[in-house]
Amino acid sequence: QVHLQESGPGLVKPSETLSLTCTVSSGSINSYYWNWIRQSPGKGLEWIGEVYSSGNTNYNPSLKSRVTISVDTSKSQFSLRMTSVTAADTAVYYCARGVWRDLDYWGQGALVTVSS
Amino acid sequence: DIQMTQSPSSLSASVGDRVTITCQASQAIGNYLNWYHQKPGKAPDLVIYDASNLQTGVTTRFSGTGSGADFTFTISSLQPEDLGTYYCQQYDHLPITFGGGTTVEI
Numbered sequence: 001q002v003h004l005q006e007s008g009p010g011l012v013k014p015s016e017t018l019s020l021t022c023t024v025s026s027g028s029i030n031s032y033y034w035n036w037i038r039q040s041p042g043k044g045l046e047w048i049g050e051v052y053s054s055g056n057t058n059y060n061p062s063l064k065s066r067v068t069i070s071v072d073t074s075k076s077q078f079s080l081r082m083t084s085v086t087a088a089d090t091a092v093y094y095c096a097r098g099v100w101r102d103l104d105y106w107g108q109g110a111l112v113t114v115s116s
Numbered sequence: 117d118i119q120m121t122q123s124p125s126s127l128s129a130s131v132g133d134r135v136t137i138t139c140q141a142s143q144a145i146g147n148y149l150n151w152y153h154q155k156p157g158k159a160p161d162l163v164i165y166d167a168s169n170l171q172t173g174v175t176t177r178f179s180g181t182g183s184g185a186d187f188t189f190t191i192s193s194l195q196p197e198d199l200g201t202y203y204c205q206q207y208d209h210l211p212i213t214f215g216g217g218t219t220v221e222i
Binding site: 035044045046047058059060061062094096100101102103104106107108109 | 117148150152158159160161162165166171203205207210211212213214215216217
């Protein structure tokens with residue numbers, strides 16, 4: 001059973017950078033797409049972007065100017081970096097594995113609050 | 117972006133009822149449509165992929181149909197563990213987009 005676990009600060013100040021890491025265990029990181037999705041409090045799901053195990057990335061155009069997703073296959077980890085955050089970026093951030101674009105394994109989610 | 121419209125946004129039903137949720141895409145997406153079930157406080161679970169295929173280990177009470185722009189998700193006989201919110205997701209074109217969700221109450 002593949003397991004994904006998000007880690008990173010739960011509180012980020014406005015205008016600063018949000019950084020999260022997802023660690024993949026009990027499965028290979030190779031030959032899959034690795035995704036970040038967020039869910040604002042009481043809201044629906046928003047796809048942030050994906051990185052393939054080779055390092056190729058795709059981003060949601062609405063966030064592309066502020067987001068970087070990277071992968072470190074040697075550590076079985078992939079990461080999200082989002083700059084210039086505001087209160088609107090407060091959300092639960094999920095990492096998920098994509099078999100093509102079927103998101104079949106998800107982390108438990110990490111709540112990130114943007115506040116001074 | 118492709119907009120995904122789900123209806124209803126919420127519903128209340130009884131154990132044993134047949135429940136149907138619809139999802140409409142703003143343009144044709146073939147069968148590139150998945151359904152997820154999110155229980156309260158948990159991450160979403162993939163339940164249907166490619167519009168009509170049941171994900172491994174998922175109850176056969178769940179089914180999906182449709183192609184093009186109109187899709188349907190059905191629970192044949194509602195059970196207490198089926199409560200939560202259901203989301204459709206298209207992946208025909210990036211960015212991946214989700215419907216607004218349908219909350220099922222029992």
